[in-house]
Amino acid sequence: MVPTWLQKLLILQDRDERCGNIERQLANIPADIRKEEAEIAKLQNQLKEQESDLKHKEAQRLEVEGEVSDAEAAVVKYKTQQMQVKKNEEYQALESEIVGLQDKISGLEDRELALLEEIDLRQGQLEKAREEIGNQIHTLETHIELLQRNRESFAADLEEAKEALAACEPEIDENVLQQYDYVKRQVKRPPVVVALEDGRCKGCHLKVSGDVESMARKGRELVRCDSCGRILYYDR
Ligand SMILES: [Zn+2]
Structure with a gap:
């Protein structure tokens, strides 16, 4: 048999350890929440990067489209001039300009097509990422909510544990x-x-x-x- 005064001390130790355990758990929560928040911010950034990448490609495509329109307008202009010139060499000079522009247009159209394919691909990837990242963020947010609820319940537990500890102190x-x-x-x-x-x-x-x-x-x-x-x- 452990003497009564030591039994009481063991009870106090037990209650004291319970307070310590709850305090440790409580102390970890803010860092755990910050970790999850940082993870959410990282995922949101990933998504933003993909979005701005797509916008950049779209801008490139519009630029190429503009160049095509300019070259087409120039072709129309040269063809009109061709109808007005008298000399054969002037006509030939315009003809070679037109051929050059048509080559340029064909090259630009190839580029535009490649960009369109790229945009299409990235659009698909972005939609997939939005869904996946959205799910991951949801999981992280749920965990944060759980941690916040834990914080509240641990705080209540600690209050109770401290009362229990205080109650046995006068016995010692x-x-x-x-x-x-x-x-x-x-x-x-x-x-x-x-x-x-x-x-x-x-x-x-x-x-x-x-x-x-x-x-x-x-x-x-x-x-x-x-x-x-x-x-x-x-x-x-
Ligand atoms: Zn020892």
């Missing part, structure tokens, strides 16, 4: 409580109160001295591991 001797707080700061990670088993501290797993062991067995006063400093109890 002031001096014992002070030592508990002191050891808690020293060991940095729980537990603070540990069992002594086969002469070993269950916190650091090292053998304690004979004096410490016999004091722990008696269970009359607070005794600490001579290696790690944790408070020991003996359960016979």
Whole structure:
């Protein structure tokens, strides 16, 4: 049997650890939310890049279309001039201009066609990306909502856990409580109160001295591991 005063200390430790666990979970939530938000921003950027890429191609296509119209207008102009010239060499000079322009138009039309195919392809890719990225963003947003709900419920749990901890504090001797707080700061990670088993501290797993062991067995006063400093109890 563990003496009553140590049993009470173990209850306090249990409630204290529960507070610590909830606090740790709460502390992680803002970073988790920021991570998901950053992921959403990254996905939205991907989509924007694809959209601006498509707009760029569309602008290129319009430019080529404009060049075709200009060249076609020039052909019409030269053909009209051809009807008005008298000399054969002037007629031939205009003819070679026209042939040159027609070549240019045919090249531009090839380019426009290639651009149209490219635009078509990218349009398809963009639609697919909108759907996929939209789904991914939805999943991330759902997770953020869950994290926010968790934050609320953890905050409520913490409130309750702190009340439970405060409720058992008056049951414990002031001096014992002070030592508990002191050891808690020293060991940095729980537990603070540990069992002594086969002469070993269950916190650091090292053998304690004979004096410490016999004091722990008696269970009359607070005794600490001579290696790690944790408070020991003996359960016979
Ligand atoms: Zn120890």
